[in-house]
Amino acid sequence: xxxxxxxxxxxxxxxxxxxxxxxxxxxxxxxxxxxxxxxxxxxxxxxxxxxxxxxxxxxxxxxxxxxxxxxxxxxxxxxxxxxxxxxxxxxxxxxxxxxxxxxxxxxxxxxxxxxxxxxxxxxxxxxxxxxxxxxxxxxxxxxxxxxxxxxxxxxxxxxxxxxxxxxxxxxxxxxxxxxxxxxxxxxxxxxxxxxxxxxxxxxxxxxxxxxxxxxxxxxxxxxxxxxxxxxxxxxxxxxxxxxxxxxxxxxxxxxxxxxxxxxxxxxxxxxxxxxxxxxxxxxxxxxxxxxxxxxxxxxxxxxxxxxxxxxxxxxxxxxxxxxxxxxxxxxxxxxxx
Amino acid sequence: xxxxxxxxxxxxxxxxxxxxxxxxxxxxxxxxxxxxxxxxxxxxxxxxxxxxxxxxxxxxxxxxxxxxxxxxxxxxxxxxxxxxxxxxxxxxxxxxxxxxxxxxxxxxxxxxxxxxxxxxxxxxxxxxxxxxxxxxxxxxxxxxxxxxxxxxxxxxxxxxxxxxxxxxxxxxxxxxxxxxxxxxxxxxxxxxxxxxxxxxxxxxxxxxxxxxxxxxxxxxxxxxxxxxxxxxxxxxxxxxxxxxxxxxxxxxxxxxxxxxxxxxxxxxxxxxxxxxxxxxxxxxxxxxxxxxxxxxxxxxxxxxxxxxxxxxxxxxxxxxxxxxxxxxxxxxx
Numbered sequence: 001x002x003x004x005x006x007x008x009x010x011x012x013x014x015x016x017x018x019x020x021x022x023x024x025x026x027x028x029x030x031x032x033x034x035x036x037x038x039x040x041x042x043x044x045x046x047x048x049x050x051x052x053x054x055x056x057x058x059x060x061x062x063x064x065x066x067x068x069x070x071x072x073x074x075x076x077x078x079x080x081x082x083x084x085x086x087x088x089x090x091x092x093x094x095x096x097x098x099x100x101x102x103x104x105x106x107x108x109x110x111x112x113x114x115x116x117x118x119x120x121x122x123x124x125x126x127x128x129x130x131x132x133x134x135x136x137x138x139x140x141x142x143x144x145x146x147x148x149x150x151x152x153x154x155x156x157x158x159x160x161x162x163x164x165x166x167x168x169x170x171x172x173x174x175x176x177x178x179x180x181x182x183x184x185x186x187x188x189x190x191x192x193x194x195x196x197x198x199x200x201x202x203x204x205x206x207x208x209x210x211x212x213x214x215x216x217x218x219x220x221x222x223x224x225x226x227x228x229x230x231x232x233x234x235x236x237x238x239x240x241x242x243x244x245x246x247x248x249x250x251x252x253x254x255x256x257x258x259x260x261x262x263x264x265x266x267x268x269x270x271x272x273x274x275x276x277x278x279x280x281x282x283x284x285x286x287x288x289x290x291x292x293x294x295x296x297x298x299x300x301x302x303x304x305x306x307x308x309x310x311x312x313x314x315x316x317x318x319x320x321x322x323x324x325x326x327x328x329x330x331x332x333x334x335x336x337x
Numbered sequence: 338x339x340x341x342x343x344x345x346x347x348x349x350x351x352x353x354x355x356x357x358x359x360x361x362x363x364x365x366x367x368x369x370x371x372x373x374x375x376x377x378x379x380x381x382x383x384x385x386x387x388x389x390x391x392x393x394x395x396x397x398x399x400x401x402x403x404x405x406x407x408x409x410x411x412x413x414x415x416x417x418x419x420x421x422x423x424x425x426x427x428x429x430x431x432x433x434x435x436x437x438x439x440x441x442x443x444x445x446x447x448x449x450x451x452x453x454x455x456x457x458x459x460x461x462x463x464x465x466x467x468x469x470x471x472x473x474x475x476x477x478x479x480x481x482x483x484x485x486x487x488x489x490x491x492x493x494x495x496x497x498x499x500x501x502x503x504x505x506x507x508x509x510x511x512x513x514x515x516x517x518x519x520x521x522x523x524x525x526x527x528x529x530x531x532x533x534x535x536x537x538x539x540x541x542x543x544x545x546x547x548x549x550x551x552x553x554x555x556x557x558x559x560x561x562x563x564x565x566x567x568x569x570x571x572x573x574x575x576x577x578x579x580x581x582x583x584x585x586x587x588x589x590x591x592x593x594x595x596x597x598x599x600x601x602x603x604x605x606x607x608x609x610x611x612x613x614x615x616x617x618x619x620x621x622x623x624x625x626x627x628x629x630x631x632x633x634x635x636x637x638x639x640x641x642x643x644x645x646x647x648x649x650x651x652x653x654x655x656x657x658x659x660x661x662x663x664x665x666x667x668x669x670x
Contacts, residue, residue, distance in 0.1 A: 060523035061494075168611045198379035198550060198612070203594035203605035210604065225523065228553075232596030232605070255598060269528035271553035273580055273597060280528045286493045 005086060005187060005219050006049040006072065012080035013042040013064075013071045017291075040290050041067040043243040044081070046317065051186070054213070054220040056230040056251075058266075059240035062290060065223045068240070069189045072221070073105055074098055085187075103133045106180035110192035112172035116164040122175055123160035126150070130182045145182070152215075153178040153208060170201035177208060181216070191223040206233060227270050231255050236323070239263045242298040243290055245317055249324040259326040261303045261336065297329065305330040341409065341511060341544050342368040342391070348403035349383075349390050351615070358615040360386045360399065362568040365642070368561075370511070371542040373535075375555030375576065378565035379591075381612045384548045387565070388514045390414075391546070392425045409511065427457040430505040432515040436497035440489040446500055447485035450507060457508050472503040476533055495526035499533065506537060512544040519554065531558055552592060556580050564588045567613055567623040570642055574650025584645050584652040587624050622655065630659040 018024045018036045026035045042064045049055045057065045071078045074090065083091040090101050109115040116125055126146045131137060147157040153174040155167075164172055173193060180188055190209065194202040210233060212218060224230060230237055230251070237254045239247040239262065247260040258264045268280040283302045288294050294301055300310040307329075315327040330336035349361035361383045368374050376384040389395055391406050393413055406413040413424065425431075433439050441449055450469035451462055458465075466485065473481035476499040489497055498518065505513050515534065519527035535558050538545045547559055555562055556576055563573040564585065572585040583589045593606035610627045613619055619626050625635040634655045642653040 060525065170611055199552075199591060200379060200594050200608035201611060203596075203607040204609075206596070207604050207607055210602070227524065228596045228598060231598040232601050232603075251601065266525060269525040271528070271531070271551070271557045273553045273556050273592070273595065280525075280532075282529065283525060286495065 003051065004048040004084070005051040006047075006221070007084040007087075008045060008047045008068075008072060008081065009084070010081040011042055011045045011068065011071060011078055011083065013067050013076055014079050015039040015041055037291055040293050041243055042071060042078075043293070045240075045243070045245050046081075047238055047245065047248065049187075049219060049221060050235075051219050052213075052217055053235040054222055054233055056222040056224060056234035056237045057240060058224060058227060058230050058237060060225060060266075060287065062242075062287065063240040064243040064290070065240050066191055067243075069107070069191055069221060069223050073107055073189060074101075075107075099133075103129075103183045104185055105187045105189070106183065106185040108173075108176055108180050108188060108190040108193045110195055112169070112176040113164065115176055116172060116179075118164055121161050121163055122150075122155070122167075125164075125175065126160075126179055126182055129179060133183050149178045149181050152212070153181070154204075168201075170197055170204060173197065173201075173205050174208065177205070177212070181212060184216075185218070187219045187221070189221045189223070192225070193222075194229060195224065195226065202229075209233070227267065239266065242288065242293065244298055245325075245327065246299065247324075247326050248317065249326075250322070253322070253324055259320060259324065259331055260299075260328050261305055261330070262299050297327075303330075305336050307335075339410070340367040340407075341370045341372070343407040344387075344391065344404070345407070346404035347387065347390060347406065348401070349386055349395055349399060350402040352398040352400065355616075357402075359402075359618070360568055360615055361390065363404070364565075364568075364570055365404075366563050366570065366573060368512070368544050368546065371538065371544055372561065373538060373545040373547065373559040375559035375562045376546060376548045376565060377550065377552055377555055377562055379550055379612050381567070381614065382565040383568040384565050385516055388431070388516050388546060388548050391514060392429050392431060393421050394425075394431075423457070426453060427508045428510050429512045429514065430508065430510045432498075432501055432505045432513060432518045434517040434520050436494065436501045436521075437489065439501050440497060442489055445486055445488055446492075450485070450504055453504055453507050468507065469503075472507055473500070475506070475537065476500070476503045478503070494522060495529060498522060498526070498530050502530065502533060502537070506541065506543070509541065510543060512546070513538065514546045514548070516548045517550070518547075520549070520551075527554070534558065552580065552595065564591070567618055568615070569623065569653065571624065571654070572650060572652045573642065574648075578648065578650045582648070582650070584648060584650055584657060585654050586628050586630055586656070588652075590627075590629075622653075628656075630656045632656055632659075 016036060016038055024034050024036060025032055045068055059065050070076045072083060078091050082089055085101055123146060127142050130142055130145060150157040155171060155174050194205050197205060222234060234251050236250050238245050241262050247263045258267050265281040265283050285302050296311040296313055297315050300306040309329050315329045317325045317327045318332055320326050345365050347361055347364045350357045350359050364387055376387060378384045390401055395401060401414050451465040454465040454468055470481045478484050478499060519530050547555060549555055559576050562576050562579040563570045566587050572588045583592055590606060590608040596605060608627050613623060621637045622635040622640050625631040640653045640655045642651050644651055645657055
């Protein structure tokens with residue numbers, strides 16, 4: 001068994017969106033009761049990430065993939081479960097205790113225009129994390145490091161005194177990658193880093209991310225809805241649906257023989273450039289809301305293979321051989337091959 | 338032969354204080370009845386502006402500065418606002434990216450559908466509602482009678498876009514222009530909407546102009562593709578020719594930049610640089626600063642869109658012979 005850089009066990013993250021006390025009040029059968037509205041964004045998710053690999057988390061909007069990433073980095077305190085970083089438990093740490101891990105774990109966001117401070121120059125943006133994590137570092141060392149990283153991500157170091165708005169979308173994403181690399185992290189979470197980019201620029205950024213991984217031995221967790229990107233860059237893929245992982249498998253296995261009925265439908269919906277009019281598996285109905293989760297398997301209402309058990313019992317993520325895990329009763333029982 | 342739509346040397350400018358910027362520079366294409374065309378390109382290529390200018394929806398400071406848009410024999414660029422109103426939303430309708438922005442949030446779906454119909458036809462509310470119900474059924478909205486009374490926020494994103502499709506088809510238009518209709522949607526819903534659009538266009542004989550950045554989506558739906566770059570069409574032809582056998586270096590680069598799952602982990606082909614902004618479109622061929630096979634002529638002479646010897650497609654490139662060798666080299670590799 002390979003060692004684990006990140007180990008997430010039974011992670012739960014719920015958001016209470018009930019609002020103020022008055023908004024929680026409701027009238028039921030002539031009595032006033034207090035009701036809470038809870039979004040069950042991430043439910044009982046267990047995942048691990050090997051050092052040096054790229055684990056992609058895919059799923060459609062609202063499936064909890066971004067929440068999972070943020071809870072992992074401690075940006076949201078989890079409501080349950082455990083998170084380990086190199087066998088050290090990191091959930092529930094104080095801000096102070098978390099500091100050394102923050103330098104090891106960095107994040108790249110989707111929209112660099114929103115994640116870069118518009119009133120800081122590129123130089124200031126890039127200096128900030130390294131000075132924060134190494135207060136004793138000398139000024140010239142910082143400058144050298146900024147120039148080195150800028151060169152590495154393909155932004156001319158002499159543009160250091162410019163502001164984010166003076167760059168193109170692709171250049172800005174390079175700068176936010178540079179900021180993540182400044183503190184020499186081991187683990188980078190990239191949340192839809194190329195979704196806002198045009199395809200020719202997207203290729204530039206994906207190449208940059210792959211190069212950085214090779215040079216620095218980075219481990220990535222890649223959050224995206226773009227399955228062709230996933231297929232290209234990841235070693236393993238976790239498919240999420242309504243806050244749960246329904247399948248976790250090495251990329252080649254997943255794309256060649258998807259197990260979970262949802263994965264099958266999802267993959268069949270990708271338009272293929274060279275296969276005109278291929279048939280996709282039509283799902284019935286719509287994604288239920290995470291406020292009112294269906295009982296049993298969260299997918300059973302839309303699943304062509306669901307039976308009585310699926311509507312009662314939550315399937316667990318079962319080992320299906322060589323690193324393939326699927327949460328599906330039909331597969332477990334052999335009803336679905 | 339009579340085309341449904343013929344766009345000829347279309348030119349759109351934006352009058353700014355610094356002078357006029359040319360957004361569309363001599364775009365020409367034709368569309369026959371019940372034909373489907375994909376206008377493809379990256380942001381800033383001018384594909385949306387082209388779509389808007391067909392129905393004369395360019396707002397100030399933009400204006401159509403040249404060329405013509407002949408639709409069913411009439412030049413739409415010369416029509417008055419009054420005349421245009423009979424065309425827009427009636428004979429030609431448009432589908433936009435974000436259904437939440439298209440639908441009026443304070444009116445029920447029914448009101449919006451009836452309003453559209455009554456604007457173009459002299460019919461009663463009851464008749465209009467009947468047509469609306471029929472169209473909602475066509476886009477597979479369950480229990481349409483009940484849905485007609487509901488507001489846009491009561492629908493999911495995919496359903497909203499299906500309603501927008503139903504509204505676009507209300508008046509049985511001859512042409513639908515869909516501007517990135519699935520970009521804001523998840524991939525399973527995208528597949529659903531695209532299939533629906535294709536199905537309806539085929540069964541009703543509606544022409545379609547699909548504007549998108551996504552070549553894979555276009556390849557599923559259209560018969561023809563026009564690739565745009567910096568306000569011009571750089572390559573045009575049958576869909577399968579463009580996808581399988583791109584001639585222009587930009588199209589070739591664009592297709593190779595898409596991760597297609599055939600070489601996982603390999604470096605993706607990247608086109609250096611970015612699309613030029615309208616303020617400083619390079620002289621000569623506007624793609625030359627990013628082009629790997631540019632020659633001297635590309636720096637000062639703009640190439641025209643012309644037939645390629647031995648191919649069905651048209652491309653605007655001085656170096657087509659080189660591009661050909663390039664493509665050949667890639668096939669053998």
